[in-house]
Amino acid sequence: MTDVVRVGMIGAGGIARTHTANLQGFGGVRIAAVMDPALERAEALAAECGARAFEDLDAVLEGVDVVYVCSPPTFHRAQVEAVAAAGTHVYLEKPIATTLEGGRAIVAALSASPGRSMVGFNNRFRPAFRRWRELIRGGELGSALAAWILRMAPSTPTPNANWRTTPGLLCGITIESASHDIDLVRWALGEIGSVSGSTASSRPELEGFDDTLSAVLRVEGGPAVTFSVSWASAISTSSRGFVGTGGGAMLVGPDMWTVTELRWARSGQPETVEPIDPAEGADLGYRAASEHFIACIREGRDPVVTVHDGLAALEVSLACSPRQPAEARTCTSLTSGSGQQIWMLERRLSARRRPVRSGALPGSSPCGRSADAPRAGPGGQPRRR
Numbered sequence: 001m002t003d004v005v006r007v008g009m010i011g012a013g014g015i016a017r018t019h020t021a022n023l024q025g026f027g028g029v030r031i032a033a034v035m036d037p038a039l040e041r042a043e044a045l046a047a048e049c050g051a052r053a054f055e056d057l058d059a060v061l062e063g064v065d066v067v068y069v070c071s072p073p074t075f076h077r078a079q080v081e082a083v084a085a086a087g088t089h090v091y092l093e094k095p096i097a098t099t100l101e102g103g104r105a106i107v108a109a110l111s112a113s114p115g116r117s118m119v120g121f122n123n124r125f126r127p128a129f130r131r132w133r134e135l136i137r138g139g140e141l142g143s144a145l146a147a148w149i150l151r152m153a154p155s156t157p158t159p160n161a162n163w164r165t166t167p168g169l170l171c172g173i174t175i176e177s178a179s180h181d182i183d184l185v186r187w188a189l190g191e192i193g194s195v196s197g198s199t200a201s202s203r204p205e206l207e208g209f210d211d212t213l214s215a216v217l218r219v220e221g222g223p224a225v226t227f228s229v230s231w232a233s234a235i236s237t238s239s240r241g242f243v244g245t246g247g248g249a250m251l252v253g254p255d256m257w258t259v260t261e262l263r264w265a266r267s268g269q270p271e272t273v274e275p276i277d278p279a280e281g282a283d284l285g286y287r288a289a290s291e292h293f294i295a296c297i298r299e300g301r302d303p304v305v306t307v308h309d310g311l312a313a314l315e316v317s318l319a320c321s322p323r324q325p326a327e328a329r330t331c332t333s334l335t336s337g338s339g340q341q342i343w344m345l346e347r348r349l350s351a352r353r354r355p356v357r358s359g360a361l362p363g364s365s366p367c368g369r370s371a372d373a374p375r376a377g378p379g380g381q382p383r384r385r
């Protein structure tokens, strides 16, 4: 690898623009290529960062050290397999794939590649989220009794507005956006052993699309986590909370992504409300995630968010999703009064998944802030998912 890390962007949409803007601010990193089958999109982004534009992935791989896979998830498998075969490092956006077969193929390809890889679970790099996790894992709030994730906003795109509602490309909130929340549960609380859930769609004309997930995730040896995630809500809000035998902690925000305060208390003690600086609360951790990834490439170490984390999140999503093949789940299809399809299922996840890495950042301990914890920076504001 040359002194300058040469990056290729695969896909020139919202998240690629965010990553490009962040990477351009790093010393010793150059966006060398942008690839998008909509060549005009690749050309527009490439022109902004002095890169070359391509329609074809193979041409990109000839001149880069690192690839950011920012295409719709349907394409991730074939693209990652090509990148892995070339031995190129890869930052892979979530969800890693839309099917178990695709996810497993991605894990196999990356495991066989000399290149390093990371999955874009950027929430792990947000200081407020790290603090929430430290409170939980540090033990001062006691043993876990319950936890919850509530995250909603009016953000279902109109049909065919982009890949999210385009037949053949769509995968729904349960596979896409909820992967962030599933990863957060695994990272903060532990491995998920079973799940029962119900998905619904405000766009029943879109087959295989869901924009609302209600679920209970059971952490192995830990609490049940209630889950309510929707793009179809007229109300925007979020909270992520923990109830322990010795106290509780909750991140609160006005929309699906922003966090404004961390509230926590030990049992019987007054509540502490820690306001989160607006710049930090709106920063989604993308910049810090890329800083970590590029540092790992330079220093020859493995990123803390692995493709196994991506596959674990996908397994949980698929256990809840109407896209899971009927033969692979215990499932009842109900029709609600409004004519929407609601899928109910109870599914035990396989017990053979890899354990969650403890102390998810190098040098971190369950109750201490890591010395080399990524710093939040002025990240871009992509379309938030």
Ligand SMILES: NC(=O)c1ccc[n+]([C@@H]2O[C@H](COP(=O)([O-])OP(=O)(O)OC[C@H]3O[C@@H](n4cnc5c(N)ncnc54)[C@H](O)[C@@H]3O)[C@@H](O)[C@H]2O)c1
Residues within 6 Å of the ligand: 010, 011, 012, 013, 014, 015, 016, 035, 036, 037, 038, 041, 070, 071, 072, 073, 075, 093, 094, 095, 120, 121, 122, 162, 163, 176, 382, 383, 384, 385
């Ligand atoms: N980590 C996060 O918080 C986050 C946020 C947004 C999106 N994402 C993920 O990033 C990926 C892209 O989402 P987006 O919001 O940028 O979508 P987008 O619609 O804004 O952009 C997608 C781009 O991919 C291009 N494209 C289509 N087919 C392609 C192919 N075969 N190869 C390369 N490019 C192709 C499209 O032309 C478009 O320019 C998805 O996996 C999504 O879930 C992650």
